[in-house]
Amino acid sequence: MSGTFNAITGWLLFASIALSGGAAIARAVILPRVLKDEGLSSEWLVGGAARIGSAAALVLPVALGLFFVRQLLEFRDPYAPWSEDARLLLTGTAWGRTWLWGVAASLVASFAFLLARSGRQAGWWVAAPAVLALGAFPAFTGHAAGEEELRLLALAADTLHVWAASGWMGGLAVVLYLEWRWRRETPGGGNSLLPRLVPAFSPVAMACVATLVLTGSYAAWLHVDSFAALVSTVYGRTLTLKLILVAAVLGLGALNFRVLTPKLGEQSGNDALRKAASVELLLAQVVLFATAILVRTSPMDH
Numbered sequence: 001m002s003g004t005f006n007a008i009t010g011w012l013l014f015a016s017i018a019l020s021g022g023a024a025i026a027r028a029v030i031l032p033r034v035l036k037d038e039g040l041s042s043e044w045l046v047g048g049a050a051r052i053g054s055a056a057a058l059v060l061p062v063a064l065g066l067f068f069v070r071q072l073l074e075f076r077d078p079y080a081p082w083s084e085d086a087r088l089l090l091t092g093t094a095w096g097r098t099w100l101w102g103v104a105a106s107l108v109a110s111f112a113f114l115l116a117r118s119g120r121q122a123g124w125w126v127a128a129p130a131v132l133a134l135g136a137f138p139a140f141t142g143h144a145a146g147e148e149e150l151r152l153l154a155l156a157a158d159t160l161h162v163w164a165a166s167g168w169m170g171g172l173a174v175v176l177y178l179e180w181r182w183r184r185e186t187p188g189g190g191n192s193l194l195p196r197l198v199p200a201f202s203p204v205a206m207a208c209v210a211t212l213v214l215t216g217s218y219a220a221w222l223h224v225d226s227f228a229a230l231v232s233t234v235y236g237r238t239l240t241l242k243l244i245l246v247a248a249v250l251g252l253g254a255l256n257f258r259v260l261t262p263k264l265g266e267q268s269g270n271d272a273l274r275k276a277a278s279v280e281l282l283l284a285q286v287v288l289f290a291t292a293i294l295v296r297t298s299p300m301d302h
């Protein structure tokens, strides 16, 4: 039960960080590259990204609340009152201070995304730095923070890893949401926005995937002593499982890009890509779930 609670809490936090960060990245680098015409405006596209960003940002304080409960249960001294333990965790540990910063950033992001959603562009200028700062939260509360040598490099690589996951997974979520809204709002419903969204998204996705592989391999090198440890330790086996899932999701992404993207514009091509991209997004949640277990596993455990 507690293992499931741990994993769900980690997944919820990673997913809300990636989705809110992805909305900001989509607003800054994907949507400006989409070809517009009379029927499609920047305001409509940006409004869709703001909806996704605000929904994810509103989940952030809840996820951080659960994250705190999880840490407190672990930190707990059964002979001390709960309130004393909570105060000590918050004010007496680096974890607690990082968590307070995270909560502040999540509240700022929630408010700023609501402003962006009401059409005020200034909201984006506040939301984007707040969610990007939150991208560093997993690094500062995870294994990277415990590194003795190369600590700064480990923290930077982990933060970059989370930003890249946000750009790819969150960007994909924004693309699919805009497609869904477009089909719902246009008469007839058969019209697809994918032929315009996908060419803007693909280069960003490729850059993010390259960054994920690079920074993920670096983290793996830091935490796993040898290739043998990939099967002989619990951490290694969990990482191997994650890598199998990553290979499946990236394989599907490559198939979407190579085989289905050239068929965009035809009704059957649009339908096939929409389905395959939805499966890709779902599989990415399984990768995040495996990661949530990974970050709670000690690299030392056999």
Ligand code: HEM
Pocket: 014, 138, 139, 140, 142, 143, 144, 158, 159, 161, 162, 165, 169, 212, 213, 215, 216, 217, 219, 220, 223, 239, 246, 284, 287, 288, 291, 294, 295
């Ligand atoms: C070849 C590809 C990848 C490798 C080698 C890799 C490896 C790793 C490793 C070793 C960690 C550190 C865990 C720890 O702190 O103990 C990590 C963290 C993480 N990974 Fe990946 N990963 C890859 C791809 C992905 C993908 C595709 C996603 C997104 C769906 C993702 C999302 C994350 C997240 C959110 C974290 C948490 C960061 C943290 O706690 O600091 N990774 N990854």
